[in-house]
Amino acid sequence: MSKSKKCIQILLAGMLIVLTACSNSSSSKESPNSSTKEAETPAVQKEADPFGKSEEPITIKIGKEIDASDKSLPAGDSPESNQYTRYIKDKLNIDTKIIWQAAAGKDYEQKINLSIASDDLPDALVVNETQFRQMVKSGQLEDLTDVYNEYASPTIKGIIETTKGLALKSVTIDEKMYALPNVTPESDMVHYMWIRKDWLDKLGLQTPKTIDELEKVAKAFVEQDPDGNGKADTVGITGPQLGGNINADFINPNSNNYGFDPIFASFHSYPGYWLKDSNGKTTYGSIQPETKQALSTLRDFYTKGLIDREMSIRKDAQELIKNGTSGIYFGVWWSGGYGPLGDAIQNNPKANWQAYAVPLDINGEFTPHMGNPSNQYLVVRKGYEHPEAAIQMQNLLFRDESKFDVNVAISNYPLRLVFASMDVMDVTYKMMKEVLAGTKKPEDLNLPGYNLLKTDAENIKKVKLEPYDNYDIQYWNPNADIGVWKRMYSTLVGISPLQQPYKKTYSVTYSQTKTMERRWAALDKLEKETFLKIIMGAEPIDSFDQFVLDWKKQGGDQIIAEVDEVAKQ
């Protein structure tokens, strides 16, 4: 008897659950509607003013990437309500609502893709190139041409103009501008070698300049116990992590840290890039004989144990750099201080990582590939009543960047785009040298478009010790302010290699063509898999030739023809 009573109770409980389910669903359905009502109130007619405050409150619903580990927000603040969003509310009368958030990286991309696919977009969003093209194709985006012309601040326009039309070209389709592109400084595009100078000194070696010298140094790092702990536990060259790329490509040309781009480049091999051959015809870098040559060298390095054996399996490429077991990696300027080196010097204050524009090609020239200034796109959903709000937010946050508390991570910006003049790091480097030399003072450095310059100038002497022209780690004081050290070490050590002239190689295009929308994923997978396997010895080097045939057959030839058309325009 008691058993059956229990069953009835459970049954009833079940029914209740079903009932509450229904009521819950209806209540949560209403909430989005109520928030759109605010946005629907007609905007008061006004002059287009980049910094104009709206009289009626405007609500902008956004999707946002967040940073799970970020603990910089003061108690009570959230990604939705913090110094940035309150400032926006205060100055522009715009309320920021986050309708979804996801961890930066794959999760964020997945959420965007889900939004696109289910046609359920927030009012504004920052997306990548593939997503941008898909959204344009689906007719999901608002035409921002007029809004940009009327509302973008002169500074923002100025920065976009420093790209000489490249940034605008990447967002203009059929003469309509569908997004606000970001502008990445040129320094984010150049990859070169970072090396433990203290190890070189200890083993009595010179900085390697050519591939052969690089091999010798890496071999010495592996075999001659540079960390002096009596164990053969050191690794020559760090490689990409799980999901990382061995080389950058035309879709993601910038900041491919821990890849092997400089090694490819020293063979004049530019995998993933669209190039002009000697006859002026378009070709694809990955199918060139130079690439086979570079791959065979990398394979040789890997076989000899000069490259981290766990490359592309390891979850975090920085691990070996931080714990002091790796002596060489390739990356852009910020992969230094902003990258693993903060931790590396905490673990070993003598770890003297320095950067050099090497390896050089056969003629002794540094020949890196260059990227596209734009790889993030701020888009506005078609039909959103206040497209100007998204642009105004950028205007405001960029102009007043220096007014905020620097301890709050900038990843809490709503709709963050990287905006920097193409030459921002170059200018910063030169100005810092002048400040150190005493020829410029912080107050001289209030340049529009170079917002951080003045603060940098005020801070640099906190962390840089004399002699000012020697960047070795013993002449720094990271403990004075590790945040400042990270930025200044990246700047001085990371930008100095770029002060010498070098030969730049650009891709013919950085956008996808029509056939690519359908075929690229498969071709790209084929390429990345083949290259990885060749390097790691899972396939013979000659499988490269089969790859070239397959690649061409499976749509590659057609795509080359399309890119050639683009190039002619």
Add this chain to the structure above:
Amino acid sequence: MICKMKTKGYAKHYYLMLLPGFIWLTLFSIVPMFGIVIAFQDFNPGLGMFHSEWIGLENFKYMFTLNDSKTIFFNTIFIAVMKIIANMIVPLTFALLLNELRVIVFKRWIQTIVYLPHFLSWVILSGILLDIFSYTGPINGILSMFGISPTLFFARADLFPFIIVGSDVWKEFGFNTIIFLAALTGINPSLYEAAAIDGASRLQRLLNITLPGIITTVILLSVLSLGNVLNAGFDQIFNLYNPLVYSSGDIIDTWVYRTGLLNLQYGLATAMGLLKSVISFTLITISYFLAAKFANYRIF
């Protein structure tokens, strides 16, 4: 006869009982199922599935030109069939051996311990496996004691399917053992007693009584597993694979996930998913009729 008459009026109550379940089914399975039409469209999210352009079998045609299709079908079937076979043999052997064990306390303890892994998720187990099989992990440590140089297990496309099958068997054999033990308890004990009187050895009893006693269960389970020939285990592979092992470890489900959600090729992904469903459904139907015919057993 009276009973038959009486139950006549029950049908409407039975329908009432079915109602909540079928409402749930409608909302979360049947309604989304109309998305299958995407397989025949050049799906444009802006237009939705009602207004996107119909392209007939274009997605399927393209699918068959892809090298990937062959690879993922082969991988899926290879991994799934190996899993089915291993998940039959290992637990069967284990159950038979356990049945021979005469220390009852010990028997119960072992039984309890071995199916512990069944309850752990692949999220958790993948975390553990990646550690154990890492370059500096314990497996390589043990191998090096025998003078075998360490290897990167999760970079080895040749080993990956076997790691997948092996870890799956490790996770599931304890639980599957129970099914066979249940069948073993169904054997009439008097048969064993009679055999003992006749002087049959343990091996003879195993071959002549135990095995024939559970052979129907074995056959039935094999038939039922036919429906799983295209299920190689999304959760497991999703949490363990990487591009280096795509060639041997990428399966239909992971491919569909990447193609649809990461590469934004909805039509292609849906087409592949549909093909998988059709094949699985056919196989289940076959197994339904096979079981009915040869084992006189209705699966559902």
Add this chain to the structure above:
Amino acid sequence: MVIEKTFGSKAFDVFLIVLLGGTALLCVLPLWYTLVISLSENAAASSGQVGLWPVGFNFSSYQEIMGDSKFFNSFWISIQRVVLGSSLNFVIIILLGYPLSKNAKDLPFRNVFMWILVFTMLFNGGLIPWYQTVKSLGLINNIWALVLGQSVPVFSVILVINYFRNLPKEIEEAALVDGAGPWYMLVKIFIPLAVPVLATVTLFSIVYHWNEFFNGLVLMSNADHYPLQTYIQQLVVIIDAQTMTAEQIQKMSELSNQTLNAAKIFIAMIPILVIYPFLQRFFINGITLGSVKE
């Protein structure tokens, strides 16, 4: 049982004990290893020095988790999901399983219903239409999306159908003579008889809802709503450097901490470790799918 005392037979017994005991050990060793890692120093763990015993024994990982509100938030969501999900499954499985265990004479169109169930188990419209449906029901970010999202557990229904069908016919007939109605029959007679199979399918529900991570990832648009397995999956997720800023990568790499992750994995196992021994006595009778009527 028959007992034999030959030497060969005894040797075989010893061999069996060693073999089976060894296999059992193999099943717990990886879990033990995780516990050991979680109690070791991070440096020792990441350089692979930890074996079967902690190196630099300490509880710091567990102390850190105690202060991690996100972890416990997710833990709580998972608990809620398990309770709601398995209760709902329990009710629905019975309500579907009982009528469908009748034959087509008692329940017209029984086979149509059955094939619909099987059909939905195998066919689906893919992730996006499913997501849109859940979305249009207003369940995004709602615990009910996790509870209801995967729809009816058809496999469990089939198990229950089989169990009901195998019960002796006489029971039902006797009850009918007494004039029992269908609801009375289900609740008072059939459910009490079906305790083993119901315990089994409930355990399936609990395990499913505790272990499932993917729906959490897709249907929850905010990490505050993630169930525990989704949270843990995030810890081992790939860092995609190219879409991140320098500061984010910096932060992310601080997250990867082998001993801490091991501790989280271990804590996530605990609820399952606690409940399964209690439910296990039902299994042997519960899984009758494979047993054929004599």
